[in-house]
Amino acid sequence: MIKIDYTDVMADRIGERDGILREELLSFRYFTVETHSLIQREKDNSFYFAKLPYQDITDILETAKQIRENFDYFIVIGIGGSSLGNIMLHEALNDFNYNENHFPKFYVLDNVDPEKFGAVIDRIDIKRSCFNVITKSGSTVETIANFLIILDILKEELGEKYKEHLIITTDPEKGFLRKFANENNIKSFSIPENVGGRFSVLSSVGLLSAAVCGIDIEQILEGARKMDLICSVEEHIEHNPAYLIAILHYLANIRRGKSISVMMPYSERLSSFVDWYKQLWAESLGKEGFGQTPIKAIGAIDQHSQIQLFREGPRDKIVTFIQVEKFKRDFKIPTDIPEDLNYLAGHSLSEILNKELLGTKVALTKSKVPNLTIVLDEINPYNIGMLIYLYEMATAFSGYLYKINPFDQPAVEEGKNFTYALMGRKGYEQKLEEFKSIYKEKYKLEIS
Numbered sequence: 001m002i003k004i005d006y007t008d009v010m011a012d013r014i015g016e017r018d019g020i021l022r023e024e025l026l027s028f029r030y031f032t033v034e035t036h037s038l039i040q041r042e043k044d045n046s047f048y049f050a051k052l053p054y055q056d057i058t059d060i061l062e063t064a065k066q067i068r069e070n071f072d073y074f075i076v077i078g079i080g081g082s083s084l085g086n087i088m089l090h091e092a093l094n095d096f097n098y099n100e101n102h103f104p105k106f107y108v109l110d111n112v113d114p115e116k117f118g119a120v121i122d123r124i125d126i127k128r129s130c131f132n133v134i135t136k137s138g139s140t141v142e143t144i145a146n147f148l149i150i151l152d153i154l155k156e157e158l159g160e161k162y163k164e165h166l167i168i169t170t171d172p173e174k175g176f177l178r179k180f181a182n183e184n185n186i187k188s189f190s191i192p193e194n195v196g197g198r199f200s201v202l203s204s205v206g207l208l209s210a211a212v213c214g215i216d217i218e219q220i221l222e223g224a225r226k227m228d229l230i231c232s233v234e235e236h237i238e239h240n241p242a243y244l245i246a247i248l249h250y251l252a253n254i255r256r257g258k259s260i261s262v263m264m265p266y267s268e269r270l271s272s273f274v275d276w277y278k279q280l281w282a283e284s285l286g287k288e289g290f291g292q293t294p295i296k297a298i299g300a301i302d303q304h305s306q307i308q309l310f311r312e313g314p315r316d317k318i319v320t321f322i323q324v325e326k327f328k329r330d331f332k333i334p335t336d337i338p339e340d341l342n343y344l345a346g347h348s349l350s351e352i353l354n355k356e357l358l359g360t361k362v363a364l365t366k367s368k369v370p371n372l373t374i375v376l377d378e379i380n381p382y383n384i385g386m387l388i389y390l391y392e393m394a395t396a397f398s399g400y401l402y403k404i405n406p407f408d409q410p411a412v413e414e415g416k417n418f419t420y421a422l423m424g425r426k427g428y429e430q431k432l433e434e435f436k437s438i439y440k441e442k443y444k445l446e447i448s
């Protein structure tokens with residue numbers, strides 16, 4: 001179960017300078033009705049992510065079963081939308097100590113940080129390891145670089161049997177990895193053509209590693225289907241949670257100058273959910289001078305770090321708290337404690353955490369910082385499925401509000417192209433010239 005409380009975003013609570021008037025919200029009703037029907041039609045095209053909850057997952061489940069039976073280590077090689085969702089599902093839905101207590105142990109090779117790469121390699125036994133290489137384009141430099149090193153190690157250790165230790169998840173037709181998988185008869189999954197990286201967590205991209213780690217992926221999809229049903233049926237802004245979140249953030253941004261969207265869960269298991277959200281919100285909407293900068297804060301840790309700024313710094317933020325009502329475990333403070341600490345006696349950690357959320361929420365409201373709270377009765381696959389779909393739809397719908405394409409990332413491509421040029425990739429000679437004309441080290445300070 002998910003509840004969305006947006007009371008403290010509204011002008012009747014925090015004033016018109018920072019808060020949204022209900023009339024403003026409702027003035028989007030015709031826009032919403034029109035966009036709603038466009039979205040339903042787009043579900044076979046750019047909004048194909050909305051169809052993922054209905055996919056057949058037999059192959060994913062069967063493959064996950066085989067991996068669990070045959071391997072002790074499962075390593076995802078991918079970056080951005082090809083790894084953030086995997087990390088998010090794993091951290092939200094498995095125990096903190098999963099790798100200490102379970103097999104297959106789960107690792108992600110995303111960055112090309114050699115020390116991190118080495119640390120993962122040191123922890124695994126290559127003969128007992130299965131690698132899932134995930135890349136939609138099939139050409140992302142970090143993923144390909146990590147893959148090529150692993151491939152070399154696999155071949156050296158296992159000879160032709162290396163093929164049994166690889167699973168490729170990539171475009172159905174295009175790219176180097178699709179060719180590689182087909183030519184070498186390596187088990188592969190296809191990422192639907194119309195689904196981009198950051199909208200792909202509910203495809204084999206995110207679901208295989210989740211299933212390998214024992215997560216109930218059918219329940220994740222069930223939750224996503226429920227959210228899809230609500231978002232498909234409800235055209236009314238106040239009843240459609242995705243449109244509501246999108247319009248509130250849009251109005252806060254465009255009309256109240258809230259250029260920063262803070263997401264602050266009071267549960268460390270949702271820390272990676274915020275990383276996933278940051279990519280979704282930033283890469284989808286940061287275009288043509290528009291977009292909100294997403295910021296991560298974790299309750300209660302960031303009360304002792306960023307809340308000072310949120311309350312008294314620039315009035316440029318809208319905050320989303322995520323509250324979890326029931327935790328899997330809890331611990332009580334003893335009653336036999338010094339008298340001046342008596343206010344804590346007999347209370348549980350979860351109680352303190354949630355009271356801290358309320359305290360911080362009211363403190364922000366008092367400072368007229370617009371804030372909403374998403375309440376989960378507990379963190380489970382069903383609720384996480386709902387939450388994922390909710391934010392995917394809110395982000396995609398926001399594309400219509402800002403009149404930008406939420407599904408591309410032209411500004412990311414440019415940096416990739418310069419990197420290819422610097423690495424001497426064929427066909428990028430002109431890019432290298434362009435790089436040289438822009439790159440300068442003019443003002444420098446060197447300290448040794």
Ligand code: PA5
Binds near residue numbers: 082140143
């Ligand atoms: O959302 C996106 O499309 C990007 O963030 C990609 O996921 C990221 O760049 C990795 O791309 P690929 O999956 O092609 O390796």
